[in-house]
Amino acid sequence: METISIANLRGSQSAIPITELDTLSSRLRGTLIRAEDISFDEARRLWNGMFDKRPAVILRCTGVADVIDAVRFARERNLLVAIRGGAHNVAGLASYDGGFVIDLSQMRAVHVDPNSRTVRVEAGAQLGDIDRETQAFGLVVPTGVVSETGIAGLTLNGGVGWLRRKWGMTCDNLVSVELVTAEGQWIKASKTEHSDLFWALRGGGGNFGVVTNFEFELQPLGPEVMFCFVMYPDHKDILQKFSQFAQNEPEEVGMLSFTGTVPADESFPEVWWYKPFFVVAACYAGSAEDGERVLQPLREWGTPIIDFSDRMPYTEVQKFLDADYPKGRHYYWKSVYLKEFTDETIDTLLTLNRQAPSHHSTIDIWTMGGAMNRVSSDESPLSPRETPFMIGIEANWDEAKENDHNIAWVRDCVEGLAPFAAPGIYLNFPGFMEDADQLVKTAYGNNFQRLVKVKQQYDPDNFFRLNQNINPQAV
Structure with missing residues (x-):
């Protein structure tokens, strides 16, 4: 046979x-x-x-x-x-x-109910699929910042994007989840059905079953928004101005700033090619007119290398960074939460950026707070919620022969930022899940044991284990 x-x-x-x-x-x-x-x-x-x-x-x-x-x-x-x-x-x-x-990659249906302001999304959908349908009604799900990202992994491990400070993480906007259990049974989880499982799925990872459908609450935005994207030289005074603005920014401002190296691309002045930069990028979660006024100071911190800021459709904002993350490039990402953003932190970031082996790599600075901080541990297992900044260290490169150098750079960055770090990590930037058991404990902190109990109830044999796994036998 x-x-x-x-x-x-x-x-x-x-x-x-x-x-x-x-x-x-x-x-x-x-x-x-x-x-x-x-x-x-x-x-x-x-x-x-x-x-x-x-x-x-x-x-x-x-x-x-x-x-x-x-x-x-x-x-x-x-x-x-x-x-x-x-x-x-x-x-x-x-x-x-x-x-x-x-x-599940062929399961990409998106169904919007503009009256209830909810949307049902199949688990294979990408962010661009969701934006396409929801923006027809001037509505959004707060998701990530690259349109080809899958909604399932993003949501189950949190989900940070341009709208996080106004409406929270992607998982914070979940209304219900449908999934197939380890026993092959279909169930629905919400605040009123399998509420313990629903709590776990709002950022606790994808190891409790096969999610087939998400239902999200929708928020009003678009179709036109104000988007700021200004590339400056990586001068310390620019980052100091960023730090000052970040401490007082309104919740409507979602900034994603990053250091990197200017690409050899005709979109940028040739004199700046391969030189270090600091980008200030932000989307305003409100009217384009208000956004233009509120974001204007970000465009006045010095003489920019280039300024791509403009009013544009929200769907275009969501695609703005797509070209930087093509399929097939090599990626190794980790995260560090920061308890503060001091001059010493700035000096460290600038030094680490200039050591990157690949000109595709960046060190990203996510301003946190706002709506993200108002979600309690009873609503989501994700912690910490109180830290003001998250650093995403992204090694992005093209040649396999450069693997070791780029991976080592990310790990050096994590070590270099350790003196400024707060507890926790973000599991959508997990490296290769080295020391996986410790990683998930670090990510969920005091909520880890509660997640173990949910795992014990819905997947006691750890059938679903190829993920950011929570072992049901963990202590």
Whole structure:
């Protein structure tokens, strides 16, 4: 009997009869893809070019029934399962060599109810899919800042974007979640149904089941907003002005500022190519007219290298950074929360930026606070909520031979920022999940044990483990 070898939960391989896979395939509306299929190489590709994984089977679902069948098939055979949504996970957790991948990337439907100001989003949707539909009604979900990001991973681990200070993180705007459990059962979680699970899913990671649908509350914004994007030389006085503004900015201002190296691109003056910069970027969560007035001071801190600021459709703001994150580039990201932003912090950031091996890399400064701080631990497991700044250290490069240098730079940055760091990390910037058990404990702090109890209830055998995993046996 012909079989196919698939990784199992015991850390070995199981020989699965091809006839069993054929029977499963015959029930699906979606597609079961194996290595010999012409679509396999494209189907297995992940966004992060660091990973070239070859799963044994990719089950590309088109609906909840497919997901249920896939989970039950794998569970009955004790197979190791990876869940793929938008596949933008920096740690490459959406696939596994020799594994069984449940792929939701074709489940991208978005349904807006403008009367209730809610939207239902399938788990394979990207941010651009959501923006396209919601902006038809002048409404938004506060999401991330790159339109090709998958909504599932972003939400389940938090979700920070331009609108975070006005309306909170993406997970803070969840109304309900539909998912398939480790037993292959469909359930809905909300404040009134499976409320403990709903709490856990609002930032506690994707290890409690296969989420198939999210329901979000919508907020009024757009279609036109004011967007500020000013690139300055990386002078210390510019960062000092940034720090002063950040301490007093209104909640409508969502800043994402970053250091980097000016690209050799005709969009920028050639005299500045490959020289260090500091970008002040911000979107105003209100009328474009008000935003133009409030953001104007950010454009007057000195003589800019370039100023791309303008009124523009919110959908264009969401795509503004897309070109910096192409599929197939190599990525290694980590995060550090800062308890303060001092002159010593500024000196450290400027020094670390100039040491980056790749001119694609950046050190990002996210101003926190506002609505994010008003969410209690009873509403979301994410902590800390009180820190004023989060640093995202992004190594982005193209050649595999440069892997070691770029990874080392990120780790050096984390070490260099340690004297200024506050507790916690952001698990959408997880590196490669080195020392994974300690990472999740650090991310969730005092909420970790409560998450363990939820895991024990909904997935006591740790069937879903290829993720930012919370082990049900953790102490």
